[in-house]
Amino acid sequence: MVTLALEPGGAVTIRLSSEHLKSTKDFLALRKFQRADLNRAVISIDAVGFADGMKWSAGQYNKLKPGAPKKFERVDQ
Secondary structure, three states: OOOOOOOOOOOOOOOOOHHHHHHHHHHHHHOOOOHHHOOOOOOOOOEEEOOOOOEEEOOEEEEEOOOOOOOEEEOOO
8 A cells, every 4th residue: 555645736656666567567468468558557546534634435535533533434425
């Protein structure tokens, strides 16, 4: 898992380590994919934490539960 902190409008470049790149190449080769034919990647974001303590996960917003540090409760929209 990777944790990033971005300012509004910020951007990030993700670089693969040589180990990750090798395992990706091996994965593709085993399945007869040609790297030259691949032109996009899908990145999944499981959760987003906000500076004010709010959290988004699985399509739902959550806030810190009063009196229970590190516990969240759903925010009805």
